[in-house]
Amino acid sequence: MIGVFDSGLGGLTVVKKIFEYLPDYQVVYFGDTARTPYGGRGTETIKKYALEDLNILLKIGVKLVVVACNTVSAVAFDELIKKSPVPILEVVTPAVERAIKATKNKKIGILGTRATVNSGIYQRLIAEHDKSIKVFAQSAPLLVPFIEEGQLKSVELKRIIRKYLWSLKQQQIDTLILGCTHYPFVRNIIKLKIGKHVNIIDPSTEIVLKLKKMIEEDPGLAGKLTKGQNHKLYVSDISGNFGNLSKEWLKINLPIEEIKVNS
Ligand code: DGL
Numbered sequence: 001m002i003g004v005f006d007s008g009l010g011g012l013t014v015v016k017k018i019f020e021y022l023p024d025y026q027v028v029y030f031g032d033t034a035r036t037p038y039g040g041r042g043t044e045t046i047k048k049y050a051l052e053d054l055n056i057l058l059k060i061g062v063k064l065v066v067v068a069c070n071t072v073s074a075v076a077f078d079e080l081i082k083k084s085p086v087p088i089l090e091v092v093t094p095a096v097e098r099a100i101k102a103t104k105n106k107k108i109g110i111l112g113t114r115a116t117v118n119s120g121i122y123q124r125l126i127a128e129h130d131k132s133i134k135v136f137a138q139s140a141p142l143l144v145p146f147i148e149e150g151q152l153k154s155v156e157l158k159r160i161i162r163k164y165l166w167s168l169k170q171q172q173i174d175t176l177i178l179g180c181t182h183y184p185f186v187r188n189i190i191k192l193k194i195g196k197h198v199n200i201i202d203p204s205t206e207i208v209l210k211l212k213k214m215i216e217e218d219p220g221l222a223g224k225l226t227k228g229q230n231h232k233l234y235v236s237d238i239s240g241n242f243g244n245l246s247k248e249w250l251k252i253n254l255p256i257e258e259i260k261v262n263s
Pocket residue numbers: 006007008010011036037038039040068069070071072113116144179180181182
């Protein structure tokens with residue numbers, strides 16, 4: 001089984017791409033819906049939650065973990081990699097690599113949660129590749145709550161997205177990294193507001209391309225991953241919109257079970 005986790009719904013954007021690029025493999029998902037969003041929380045809390053999320057997937061028996069959360073990847077990945085007995089992938093690096101290839105005017109914008117933007121990880125990784133690239137980061141704390149609420153088309157959301165993108169637009173970026181796995185849910189609005197000429201880098205596509213390569217190049221790992229359509233979704237609170245939105249997004253009705261966490 002491939003295990004995928006996020007603070008809530010966002011990692012389903014990664015699951016959707018796994019179904020597209022690696023359709024044979026069984027996927028188990030954990031969304032920490034009882035404690036979402038993570039992006040406004042402190043480093044220690046995010047690390048604690050991330051380790052608990054990892055352990056939930058390991059207990060289920062996954063043989064590979066995809067951290068489908070930029071916030072966790074930015075803040076807690078060093079801890080996770082130390083603790084994980086199975087291979088584990090983060091979502092930031094593949095998006096950075098794609099953005100560096102995509103930019104022509106060397107101005108890259110990042111839209112992310114407060115914790116991701118404050119971590120400075122994108123700025124650091126991009127500078128390691130090419131110091132001449134200018135990076136403009138904007139935190140967007142209201143987007144995750146809107147998306148978790150299923151308000152994907154509301155007028156208020158459109159207004160907020162326009163406001164968040166305003167400064168990035170002023171900087172004339174030609175490439176925008178969606179630095180949160182929730183944002184592909186509202187990709188169309190983001191595209192409309194930032195302008196057609198801007199390349200949008202979607203972390204879900206980039207991490208799954210990396211995952212596919214990793215599995216193809218490692219027959220030992222591929223052999224450990226169960227195949228079949230027996231996918232399952234787990235959440236820490238089943239009462240919200242997760243059921244409807246997951247069905248709508250994945251176009252398939254998967255079983256959902258609750259696993260309690262301490263909040
Ligand atoms: N999908 C998470 C991310 O990629 C959302 C973070 C949050 O819960 O605030 O950062």
